[in-house]
Amino acid sequence: MPRCLHLLGLAALLLSLPALATPPLRLLSWPGYADEDLVAAFEQRYQHPVEVTLVHSDEQLRRQFNRQQGRYFDLIAANTAELQALHAQQRLLALPLQQLPNRLRQQRRFRDLQTLPGISADGQVYAIPYAYAEMGLIYDRQQLSQAPQSIASLWDPALHGRVLIYDGGSHNFALAALRQGLPPFDLPAQALSELARDLQALRRNSLTFYRGPEESAELFISQGAALMFANYGQQQVKLLRDAGADIGYSIPREGALAWLDCWAINQASQQVELALRWIDYSLEPPVSQTLSERHGLGSTLEGAADALPAQARLHWLQPVENEQRRSQLWQAIHSGKRQLPGE
Amino acid sequence: MIMPLSIATRLSLLLLAFALLLAASIGYYAWSQSRDALLHAAREELLGANRVLALNLSESLNQSARHVQLLAALPNTRMALASHAPQLAAAARNRQAQAFAQLLHFHPQYSQLRLISLEQFGLERIRVERADGHIRRLRSGQLEEKGHFPYVYLTRQLRAGQVRFSPININDEQGSSDLEQRPNLRIATPVVDSYQQTLGVLVLNIDLERLFNQLRNNLPSHYRLFLANTEGDFLLHPDPQQAFAFERGQRSLLQAQFPALAGLLDEDSAPRVADLGRQASAEHLVGAFSRVSLDSDQGTRVLILGLAVEHSHVVAGANRLAGQMLQLGLLLSLLAALLALWLGRAFSAPLRAMVKEIQHFSEHRQIGTLPLQREDELGLLARSIYQQQSQILEQIQQLHDSHQAAEHLAHHDPLTGLGNRLLFIDRLQHAISNARRSGKRLALVFVDLDYFKEINDSHGHAMGDAVLRQVANLLRGATRAGDTVARLGGDEFVILYDGLDTHSDLPQIAGKLLARFQNRLLIDGQEIHIQASMGISRFPEDGQDSVSLLQHADRAMYQAKRDGRNRIRFSNEHG
Structure with missing residues (x-):
């Protein structure tokens, strides 16, 4: 084959690279955390497609998160128990908290990440609390x-x-x-x-x-x-x-x-910046408020009503x-x- | 710069353009008319195939429902669930298990058939299923309690003879053999005893992949299948990622992907054809979609069945026609081009020939061959040109003649026909230039008649003129052809001897000339004696130009007059 054809092939490959390099931001989530309108607004703001996969059980969550040798999803919403297991497998990214300014809107008990079990280790934070019930x-x-x-x-x-x-x-x-x-x-x-x-x-x-x-x-x-x-x-x-x-x-x-679901980023994610933006976006009041207003779930933001019953024993x-x-x-x-x- | 086009080219182009326009418009009209008809036919064909497939699908599933109903109604089935007679029930189960196995054997799409009791939390009593390609019956120790599955707790609510079609999903029930993780539809019916007491349910599992492979076998291989449930979730899709997306926590909906088909989710909507755009493997598909209703007694379960082909299949007929039209158009255009070329040439050839003749005429002043015989406008034009050319030639001839006459008049003496002073000076200057180049010599002889005035006075001017003519003849006769004789005016003549090697012969030549004047002339019967005095100047000795040579010869002539006339004097002779 003449050399010019090789070059043509290479050029075609290079041209197609940007398309290959931008897969959607893939969220593995539970019902109520990534409603269609919220996703659409995020897609519009950052001009990037988002693909949401919903699960209904921790077993499904684990199975899905293992897709493509565990590289498929960028973001995962999981409870603190699941996150602990994932962190033990070194599957989660240590989060640069300064890139999550909206965290300051969260209630103090959800901001003191070191006190929450399962989401921090060795001074590193691996997850941001989002919803609880x-x-x-x-x-x-x-x-x-x-x-x-x-x-x-x-x-x-x-x-x-x-x-x-x-x-x-x-x-x-x-x-x-x-x-x-x-x-x-x-x-x-x-x-x-x-x-x-x-x-x-x-x-x-x-x-x-x-x-x-x-x-x-x-x-x-x-x-x-x-x-x-x-x-x-x-x-x-x-x-x-x-x-x-x-x-x-x-x-x-x-x-x-009781469970506390948090956002965490896959260690293998290629879109960390965008994943961080999603987390920060989810902590904007209009977004977090949908948890309680639409779905009856507890929001972690300051001023949100405490969704937990008083004096109840919670495990x-x-x-x-x-x-x-x-x-x-x-x-x-x-x-x-x-x-x-x-x- | 744009070259101006010849008339022939312009005419050819015009004719060609006209022919092309005609061919194209007729072709396009015919094509667009037939294209619509062909597309309509292709869509009808697709709809027809969809109708047949939908009919086959609902017929197949309804037949399966009848199998289930029939089995449920058999006394053996009721007996198999009887709890009051365990031994009779066991025997009945054995018989029914064989019947179940037979049914599975003849219907490859049936993957599992179960008889489930309502007692003991929905315990399976007979379970026959396909496993690794074989049909097996599970032993009683392997049977499970299924009361918490909808195919039991929903079916038990039905009356005898009623059936339930389950939603179609991916079967994730454990231990269900070949059916695991495959698209699955369950058809179930209650088993009711003669007291209208529900004893259990009969559940048939259908492997939809096998069913569709069967249905697909009757179709040409280029058909692509789509299937969606009542909510629009894809169950079959050429792109496997789109099918059963809800089982993977995502949605892939017919109405989202093909908004034109959203109406199909409404009741009683008619089958429709839609352009599906580019699908998996970049195929551009066109599909016919229709609703398939499975009548069950717990509400009708509706499936949306789609049959699609590549767009190129649909438009293939129309494209073939377009190809033929294009070929025909090209052929017609070629013929038109040839005709236009021929017409252009036929029109321009005689014009070109005439133009050539006109050019030839302007260069050579000769009338060429013109198509004078033609009776059309070209003939008329040719005859006009001929007439004009003839006139021009005639006028040119006249002009030439009068020019010649004027020229002669300007340089000659009308009386004697000899050259005049103008001609002589011209010749003399030429001769001087030539002599200078060649080193030859010249001589100039000035001749003046003696007593010519007296002859004029005594014999009249007519005699004078005659004398002058005779003298001219005499001088002409006495000189060589190359020498020039001219009359300067009155009775003065001059002779130029040109190209002499030496002047030594001059006295002899002049002597002979003078001798000629010694005879009498006979004019009108009268003898006239006329003599002449002659002066000679020589080049280069006596002067370097015409004026000085003439002056010297003139002076020498006067010297001859003074010396007594009828004699010769050379310019440098003194005394």
């Missing part, structure tokens, strides 16, 4: 005259076929542990097997499982559910009330699991003793196996 119980006031007092209500045979459960192994084991008075995130192996039995019983007492908040609200209303474990907390409460359901929300006496999510084991057991329970692994 606790996981209480939602009940139909038409069917239950009193607010459920205990997590055990989910197992109540009187509610057989009218209970809705979240499809997530780690949270459900923590839930079952709280019911038994066990440490929710650090279970001995024996307890894990026993709790698996409990969860099998919970599945048998339930109508079905949900993943997303919208799905849960739709099922709750259309299937006439009486009680629901609210994995998304107030987000589900708001959805249901907006749909006209007569529901109540309670924190059981064992306390409630903030932490890394669990054996994620894989919990997940494996949960899959067997979910599939409907009568004999669980390890029995």
